[in-house]
Each structure stands twice: as C-alpha cells, then as structure tokens.
Amino acid sequence: MSDQLTVITHRAAPxxxxxxxxxxxxxxxxxxxQPFGGHGVARRQDRPAAxxxxxxxxxxxxxxxxxxxxxxxxxxxxRARIQQVGKEAQDHIEDIDPGRTGAEMKAxxxxxxxxxxxxxxxxxxxxxxxxxxxxxxxFALPRSVPVTPPPSHLRSDxxxxxxxxxxxxxxxxxxxxNIGMRAYMGFMIFFVLTQVMEVHVPGWxxxxxxxxxxxxxxxxxxxxRVDQRRHQAAEAVAQHIGEFADRASRExxxxxxxxxxxxxxxxxxxxxxxxxxxD
Numbered sequence: 001m002s003d004q005l006t007v008i009t010h011r012a013a014p015x016x017x018x019x020x021x022x023x024x025x026x027x028x029x030x031x032x033x034q035p036f037g038g039h040g041v042a043r044r045q046d047r048p049a050a051x052x053x054x055x056x057x058x059x060x061x062x063x064x065x066x067x068x069x070x071x072x073x074x075x076x077x078x079r080a081r082i083q084q085v086g087k088e089a090q091d092h093i094e095d096i097d098p099g100r101t102g103a104e105m106k107a108x109x110x111x112x113x114x115x116x117x118x119x120x121x122x123x124x125x126x127x128x129x130x131x132x133x134x135x136x137x138x139f140a141l142p143r144s145v146p147v148t149p150p151p152s153h154l155r156s157d158x159x160x161x162x163x164x165x166x167x168x169x170x171x172x173x174x175x176x177x178n179i180g181m182r183a184y185m186g187f188m189i190f191f192v193l194t195q196v197m198e199v200h201v202p203g204w205x206x207x208x209x210x211x212x213x214x215x216x217x218x219x220x221x222x223x224x225r226v227d228q229r230r231h232q233a234a235e236a237v238a239q240h241i242g243e244f245a246d247r248a249s250r251e252x253x254x255x256x257x258x259x260x261x262x263x264x265x266x267x268x269x270x271x272x273x274x275x276x277x278x279d
Contacts, residue, residue, distance in 0.1 A: 059138075070256060085112055106160050129147045
C-alpha cells in the first residue's frame with residue numbers, strides 16, 4: 001500500500017430543478033446604438049399590424065423623395081460626363097487631321113461614350129440599392145429587396161461620312177488659279193528686278209520667287225482644307241454626342257422609373273403579407 005495520503009472531497013448535490021452550469025451573461029446593446037429607436041430588427045410576429053400601417057402610410061413620400069434626389073444627381077452626373085467627353089473630343093480634333101484619322105476617332109468616341117454611360121448606370125444602381133437597404137430598415141425587414149437592373153441596349157455608332165467636307169462647285173479651279181497667280185507674282189518680281197531695275201542676277205534665280213510664292217499659296221491651301229475638315233468634324237462629333245446624350249438620358253429615366261415601380265410594388269407586397277399575418 002502506498003504511503004501517499006489521498007484526500008477525497010465531497011461536493012453537494014445540485015438542487016432539484018437548478019442547472020449546474022450558469023450561462024454566460026450576454027452584453028446588452030445600448031439603446032442609442034440599436035436600430036429603429038432601440039427595438040432592433042424584430043421578428044415578423046413581434047410587429048403589430050399598426051406598426052406596418054404607420055410605416056406604409058409614410059412609404060409613398062419616402063420613395064418619391066428618394067428617387068427624386070437620385071434622378072437629380074443622375075442627371076447632373078450624365079451631363080458632366082457628356083460635357084467632359086465633348087471637351088476631350090474637341091481637343092483631340094484640334095491635334096489631328098480628321099480626314100486621315102476618321103476611323104481612329106470613331107473607335108475612341110464610340111468606346112468612350114459607351115464606357116461613360118456604363119459608369120453612369122453603375123452610379124444610379126448603387127444609389128437605388130442604398131435606398132433599398134434604408135427601405136428595409138424603414139419596414140424593419142431582415143433583408144432588403146434586391147435591385148437587378150435590365151441590361152443597357154444603348155450603343156454608339158459614329159458615322160464617319162459626316163467628316164466629309166462638301167466641296168463647292170469650281171473649288172479646285174479656284175485653288176489652282178490662286179496658286180498660279182502667286183507664282184506669276186514671283187515671276188513678275190524677278191522680271192522687274194532684272195529688266196526694269198537692271199539688277200544683274202543669273203536667270204536661273206528667277207525660279208526661286210516663282211517656287212516660293214507658289215509654295216506659300218499651296219501650303220496655305222492645304223492648311224485651309226485641314227481647318228475645314230476640323231470644323232466639319234467638330235460639328236459632326238458635337239451633333240453625335242448630343243444625339244447620344246438624349247438617348248442616354250431617356251434610358252436613364254426609364255431605368256429609374258422601372259426600378260422605382262419595382263421596389264414600390266415589392267415592398268408593398270411584403271408589408272401587406274406581414275400585415276395579414278399580424279391580424
């Protein structure tokens with residue numbers, strides 16, 4: 001037998017009907033931090049019908065003012081984006097010859113407009129989803145109504161035929177007459193110097209004033225034609241952007257109208273079901 005002394009202690013038996021383990025106390029949320037005035041998100045059966053009737057009476061004004069604000073911000077966002085695209089397009093036209101780079105400008109313009117409208121729609125849908133979350137809190141619902149917008153059918157297809165400058169009748173003849181007159185002026189200057197003023201210079205130098213004044217006239221004509229193409233491109237691009245902006249604005253209005261009607265009917269249906277259960 002071991003010499004070690006074993007100490008045996010006896011614990012009192014638990015009282016009948018009492019639990020041995022005491023559950024840990026749960027932290028109590030401050031009333032100021034609880035949503036809905038400290039009541040929290042209650043279960044459906046905890047809300048009386050009067051609660052839903054009161055919240056439903058406020059629903060029309062709540063959704064109307066919310067979508068009015070969303071629509072106002074959406075219109076400003078779209079207008080700012082369209083103005084920025086127009087400014088960048090005009091700056092781009094000033095640096096190129098639209099007659100030679102029309103295809104590149106079309107690709108850039110179409111892609112930029114579609115991308116900006118996609119970002120614009122994302123901003124609107126995000127704002128509507130935020131409102132749906134607030135609406136769920138308004139009705140003390142555990143989940144908000146999902147917002148699923150329809151796909152956009154808006155496309156941009158800039159017509160490069162708009163970049164073609166309408167040539168006036170006999171414009172080519174007028175151009176060559178102008179160049180010929182300038183070259184003739186150069187010849188006359190050389191003739192006066194050699195024949196009237198009797199300046200002795202080699203005859204081959206007479207080609208220089210002819211080529212100089214004729215070349216200046218040709219360069220001015222080319223610059224004038226480029227300016228005409230730029231002016232034509234600026235008008236065509238501005239017209240296309242304006243038409244695209246009108247279609248984008250109508251699509252945005254239809255999108256918001258559809259989302260408003262969808263959310264309104266969805267929350268109305270949920271609340272009506274809850275009121276029927278609460279009665």
